[in-house]
Amino acid sequence: MSYTVSPDIKTALDSLLNQQKVAKALAWAEQDQNRCIAEQQELTAVEAPTFHEEQRAALFAQKMQEVGLSNVEIDGGGNVIGVRKGAGNGPSILLEAHMDTVFPFGSVPSVELKEDGFLYGPGVSDNTRGLAMILSVVRALDASGIQTHGDLILAGTTREEGRGGMEGVKALFKERRGAIDASISIDSGRMANIIYEATGLRTVEVNFYGVGGHAYGAFGKVANCLHAAARAAAKIADFQVPAEPRTTFCVSNIHGGNQAGVHAIPQQATIIINYRSNSPEVLADLDQRIFNAIREACDEETKRWGQDVITWDSKLYCDIPAGTQDIHSPIIEGLHSVIGSLGLTPVFLRGGATNCSIAIAEGIPAVCMSSYYSPDGVEYNTMDHTLAEKYPVAGAYKGVQAALLTALLCTGAEGLPSILRP
Numbered sequence: 334m335s336y337t338v339s340p341d342i343k344t345a346l347d348s349l350l351n352q353q354k355v356a357k358a359l360a361w362a363e364q365d366q367n368r369c370i371a372e373q374q375e376l377t378a379v380e381a382p383t384f385h386e387e388q389r390a391a392l393f394a395q396k397m398q399e400v401g402l403s404n405v406e407i408d409g410g411g412n413v414i415g416v417r418k419g420a421g422n423g424p425s426i427l428l429e430a431h432m433d434t435v436f437p438f439g440s441v442p443s444v445e446l447k448e449d450g451f452l453y454g455p456g457v458s459d460n461t462r463g464l465a466m467i468l469s470v471v472r473a474l475d476a477s478g479i480q481t482h483g484d485l486i487l488a489g490t491t492r493e494e495g496r497g498g499m500e501g502v503k504a505l506f507k508e509r510r511g512a513i514d515a516s517i518s519i520d521s522g523r524m525a526n527i528i529y530e531a532t533g534l535r536t537v538e539v540n541f542y543g544v545g546g547h548a549y550g551a552f553g554k555v556a557n558c559l560h561a562a563a564r565a566a567a568k569i570a571d572f573q574v575p576a577e578p579r580t581t582f583c584v585s586n587i588h589g590g591n592q593a594g595v596h597a598i599p600q601q602a603t604i605i606i607n608y609r610s611n612s613p614e615v616l617a618d619l620d621q622r623i624f625n626a627i628r629e630a631c632d633e634e635t636k637r638w639g640q641d642v643i644t645w646d647s648k649l650y651c652d653i654p655a656g657t658q659d660i661h662s663p664i665i666e667g668l669h670s671v672i673g674s675l676g677l678t679p680v681f682l683r684g685g686a687t688n689c690s691i692a693i694a695e696g697i698p699a700v701c702m703s704s705y706y707s708p709d710g711v712e713y714n715t716m717d718h719t720l721a722e723k724y725p726v727a728g729a730y731k732g733v734q735a736a737l738l739t740a741l742l743c744t745g746a747e748g749l750p751s752i753l754r755p
């Protein structure tokens with residue numbers, strides 16, 4: 334897409350890059366790469382499944398203290414928070430990365446840097462890299478003596494993945510309501526990518542109930558709740574959804590009965606459905622269609638046998654509203670300019686299910702930036718969310734430089750005002 338950055342943003346970045354302390358900070362970030370990668374390894378080795386981030390949080394809090402942040406805390410949402418105080422005449426900016434991964438305990442036997450130049454380990458890219466980048470940003474700022482105008486709030490957040498539903502960052506914004514002026518999230522992916530929109534996302538569990546009975550003796554006398562669940566899944570599988578705005582659905586789990594009762598009609602069955610759209614209206618329509626399919630499936634299974642009634646209930650796991658913001662918001666133009674200054678062509682990704690979504694829902698200017706470096710035309714498959722997950726090490730410091738420069742543009746520093754408050 335054709336995109337033009339305003340002259341004011343270009344001038345602000347040029348002025349920042351001409352500052353001696355900023356040049357020193359960028360050089361420090363490059364020199365800090367080996368240490369940053371070593372911390373990425375160390376943090377990845379401390380497993381952190383969603384809802385069980387405590388051990389990694391303790392280590393990240395310790396490392397925040399080691400980089401000189403004296404006011405480190407673990408808040409009510411389990412998030413690790415540290416603040417690098419500014420001079421007091423600029424906006425407060427959140428720089429965060431989520432601590433949790435999709436892997437259960439026992440999934441990370443080792444974290445290894447191999448000869449192919451990749452760091453291997455489940456969670457090493459999504460999203461332990463973001464935590465290591467935050468620590469390197471703080472070291473670079475301190476080593477260069479940069480004083481920001483606004484506070485820089487550093488955070489490792491909980492419960493971003495799956496059933497966590499981004500509850501960690503929700504809790505952070507709730508506790509600090511009105512104290513955060515803009516938000517920068519770091520997540521996995523190629524650092525040329527920019528996420529500035531929020532994909533609406535819902536995950537629901539639907540439970541189906543019946544009388545149950547012997548698979549032979551009760552046949553024809555009772556309806557089968559598992560058949561009702563299967564009917565619902567089949568109806569949903571036949572849905573047609575628009576390609577634009579991008580809309581998706583997935584029946585991700587279906588189960589009922591148990592191994593001991595293979596000769597029994599189950600009394601309960603469950604399906605879990607994840608559905609998303611970049612349009613709030615399309616998501617609302619899809620939600621209605623899904624629940625209509627569930628009701629129809631129960632009615633059809635009940636009518637099929639005419640003996641009892643299949644009932645159902647649902648549980649909402651995750652509800653993230655769809656949303657967007659002006660693509661020429663200063664924070665977005667700022668990140669776009671920073672990526673270009675580091676030799677890459679920025680790429681806007683449409684939609685996104687990241688912690689950035691929660692900031693957008695709160696009406697807070699926000700971007701989600703990605704973490705690994707690759708030259709234009711090269712995109713690695715980092716195998717996120719698989720046991721073969723990996724992270725490319727070459728040029729990794731450029732991601733740290735991008736985070737540092739974007740944060741400085743937003744907080745203001747070295748006599749230059751924040752681009753958020755020109």
